[in-house]
Amino acid sequence: MLGLGKPKPVDEYEAHGETERIYHQLRQTVRVTGVNLNFRTWAGFEHFFPAMWDTVQPNLETRIFEDAADQVRAQAVHAADLLGRVGAVAEADLGESQAFQVRAALNLYHYVNPKMLVLTSAVRLALEGESPGQPESTDVELIARGAPAGMYPMEMVDEDPESNQVEKVFRDIKKTLGLSQINSDYRTLALWPDYLEAAWKGLKPITQRDEYRTAADVLRERSRTLARRLPHPIPLSPEQVEALGEDADEVMQTTERFEQLLPGLILNIALLALDWAEPEALARSPFPAPAAQLAGGAR
Amino acid sequence: MKWREFQRMQKVAQLGDRFLSYVDQGSGDPVILLHGIPTWGYLWQGIIPTLADSHRVLTPDLLGFGYSDKGDNFDRSITRQAEMIDAWLEALGIERTDVVGHDIGGGVALRLATLFPQRVRRLCVMNTVCYDSWPVEMMLQLGHPSVYRKASAKTTTAGMKLGLKQGFASSPDDEIMEGLLAPYSTEVGKLSLIRNAAALNTNLTTEITRLLPEVRAETRILWGEDDQFQPVEYGERLAWDIPGARLVRIPDARHFVMLDQPDEVAGQIASFLR
Numbered sequence: 001m002l003g004l005g006k007p008k009p010v011d012e013y014e015a016h017g018e019t020e021r022i023y024h025q026l027r028q029t030v031r032v033t034g035v036n037l038n039f040r041t042w043a044g045f046e047h048f049f050p051a052m053w054d055t056v057q058p059n060l061e062t063r064i065f066e067d068a069a070d071q072v073r074a075q076a077v078h079a080a081d082l083l084g085r086v087g088a089v090a091e092a093d094l095g096e097s098q099a100f101q102v103r104a105a106l107n108l109y110h111y112v113n114p115k116m117l118v119l120t121s122a123v124r125l126a127l128e129g130e131s132p133g134q135p136e137s138t139d140v141e142l143i144a145r146g147a148p149a150g151m152y153p154m155e156m157v158d159e160d161p162e163s164n165q166v167e168k169v170f171r172d173i174k175k176t177l178g179l180s181q182i183n184s185d186y187r188t189l190a191l192w193p194d195y196l197e198a199a200w201k202g203l204k205p206i207t208q209r210d211e212y213r214t215a216a217d218v219l220r221e222r223s224r225t226l227a228r229r230l231p232h233p234i235p236l237s238p239e240q241v242e243a244l245g246e247d248a249d250e251v252m253q254t255t256e257r258f259e260q261l262l263p264g265l266i267l268n269i270a271l272l273a274l275d276w277a278e279p280e281a282l283a284r285s286p287f288p289a290p291a292a293q294l295a296g297g298a299r
Numbered sequence: 300m301k302w303r304e305f306q307r308m309q310k311v312a313q314l315g316d317r318f319l320s321y322v323d324q325g326s327g328d329p330v331i332l333l334h335g336i337p338t339w340g341y342l343w344q345g346i347i348p349t350l351a352d353s354h355r356v357l358t359p360d361l362l363g364f365g366y367s368d369k370g371d372n373f374d375r376s377i378t379r380q381a382e383m384i385d386a387w388l389e390a391l392g393i394e395r396t397d398v399v400g401h402d403i404g405g406g407v408a409l410r411l412a413t414l415f416p417q418r419v420r421r422l423c424v425m426n427t428v429c430y431d432s433w434p435v436e437m438m439l440q441l442g443h444p445s446v447y448r449k450a451s452a453k454t455t456t457a458g459m460k461l462g463l464k465q466g467f468a469s470s471p472d473d474e475i476m477e478g479l480l481a482p483y484s485t486e487v488g489k490l491s492l493i494r495n496a497a498a499l500n501t502n503l504t505t506e507i508t509r510l511l512p513e514v515r516a517e518t519r520i521l522w523g524e525d526d527q528f529q530p531v532e533y534g535e536r537l538a539w540d541i542p543g544a545r546l547v548r549i550p551d552a553r554h555f556v557m558l559d560q561p562d563e564v565a566g567q568i569a570s571f572l573r
Binding site (some may be wrong): 011012013014016033034093094095096097098100101148150151152153154155156157158191 | 309371459488
C-alpha cells in the first residue's frame with residue numbers, strides 16, 4: 001500500500017510546540033498556504049521531524065531548489081501533454097466561481113508538489129546513506145519568503161467525508177492507487193464533488209497505462225538528480241535517525257512511499273490543469289519566486 | 300434551493316489579490332444584498348426571487364465568508380468589506396445601487412451610506428449591527444485565536460449550529476442551516492470564520508454615529524422584534540438618527556428575520572424598492 005497508516009499525521013490545527021513552529025516556517029519557506037500530507041505524516045515522527053526540518057530548510061529557500069522544482073514541473077507538463085486530456089471541466093458543469101476556484105486550487109498543487117518531490121528525494125537519498133547537496137556553497141541566491149498573494153488556501157474536506165459521492169470516489173482512488181490515506185490534492189478537489197468525480201473518471205484509465213508509469217519513473221529520477229545538486233548538505237543518516245530514538249526503517253518506508261506517490265500526483269495535476277491552459281503556459285511556474293530582499297545582510 | 304445549487308450560480312470578481320463570489324439574478328436597477336456573520340449569500344436565497352422580478356439582484360459573499368476568498372492574513376473588518384464592495388461595484392460598472400444589509404452586512408451598508416454616499420441610492424438594514432450593539436458574546440468567544448487549536452471544524456460548526464438556533468423564532472430548516480454553515484465545515488473555513496469573528500469591532504460603527512444624521516439615502520429599517528442578538532431598541536435609535544428613516548417591526552421573528560418571515564421580509568423590501 002502506498003500512502004501511510006502510521007504514524008498518524010498531525011493536522012495543522014492540532015500542531016503545537018515544535019511542530020507548530022515548523023509548520024509556520026515551512027509555509028513561509030516553501031511559499032505555500034498549507035501543509036501537505038507528507039509533512040503532516042513526517043510530523044508524526046516527533047524527534048525526526050525537527051531534525052529533518054533543520055537540515056533541509058536552508059536548501060528550501062534557495063533559487064536552486066526553486067529552479068529544481070520548476071524543472072520537474074515543466075517536465076511533468078510535457079509528459080502529461082503526451083498522455084492526453086482528461087476533459088473534467090466540461091463534464092463537471094461548474095459555475096463561474098467554482099471553476100475559478102478549482103483552477104486556483106490546481107495552481108496551488110501544481111506549484112507545491114514538485115517542491116515536495118525534490119525535497120522528498122533529497123531526504124530519501126540522505127536516509128539511504130548518500131549525501132545529497134553540495135558540501136560548501138557560497139553566494140547562493142535566496143528567494144522571498146511567504147505564500148504568494150492570491151495563492152488558494154489549502155482547503156480540504158475531511159478524509160472521512162460526509163458526502164456519499166465523495167466517499168465513493170475516495171474509496172476508488174485508494175483501491176486503484178493502493179493508498180491508505182487520501183492526499184491533500186484529492187481532498188481539496190472534493191470541495192467540488194462533481195468536479196472530483198469527473199476528474200477521477202478521466203484520470204483513472206490514464207493512471208493504468210504503461211506510459212504514465214514510465215513518465216512517473218522519469219520524473220522521480222529527475223528529482224533525485226536535482227536533489228543531489230542542492231546547494232547545502234543534508235546530513236541525515238539512518239544512524240542519526242536511530243540516535244534520535246526513531247525507527248529508521250519506518251521513517252525510510254514513509255519517505256520512500258511519498259517519493260513513489262508524488263510523481264503520479266504531479267502528473268495528475270498537470271493533466272487536470274491542461275483542461276484550462278496550454279502546455280507552454282503551464283510549464284512555467286504559476287508563482288514565480290522573487291529574490292529575497294535582505295536588509296542588513298543575509299539570513 | 301439547496302446550497303450547492305446556489306454555489307453553482309455564483310460568479311466571481313477578482314479584485315486585486317482577492318476575489319469575491321456573488322450571485323447575479325434578474326434585471327433592472329441594481330440592489331445588493333449583504334449578509335452577516337456567520338452566514339454567506341445563501342442567507343438571501345428565499346428573498347432573491349421576489350426582488351429579481353423587478354431588479355438586478357447582486358448577492359456577494361463578503362471577503363472571508365462563504366465562497367469568497369478565505370485565505371488567511373488579510374483584513375476582514377467592515378471597513379475593508381465596504382472598500383471591497385465599492386471596488387466590486389466599480390468592477391461591475393455600477394455607480395449607484397440600492398443596498399440591503401443584515402447583521403454585519405448592515406454595518407457594511409451603514410458605512411457605505413455614510414462614507415461612500417454616492418454609491419447608495421436607497422438603504423435597507425435589518426437587525427443590523429450599529430453603535431455599540433456588537434460583537435455579541437458568542438462571536439467574541441469564536442474570535443479568540445485559541446479556538447483554532449481547541450476545536451475541530453466539525454465541533455466548531457456543531458457549536459455554531461446550536462448557538463444560532465437562538466437567532467430563530469421558528470425552527471430553522473435543517474437544509475438551510477446546513478447550507479449556511481457549509482463553507483465553514485473545513486479547517487480553512489473554520490479558521491476563516493474565526494478570523495472574521497476576530498475582525499468584529501464596535502469602533503467601526505461608533506465612529507460613524509456622528510455621520511448618521513447626514514445620510515441622504517431613503518432608509519428603511521426592518522427588525523425581527525424578538526431578536527436577542529441585536530435588540531430592537533438599536534433599530535429605534537437608528538430610525539431616530541437617520542433622517543426620514545422608518546422602522547418596521549416584524550413580529551414573530553428574531554435575528555434571522557428573513558428566514559423566520561421570508562414572505563413578509565421579501566414583501567417589505569420589494570415595496571420599499573418599488
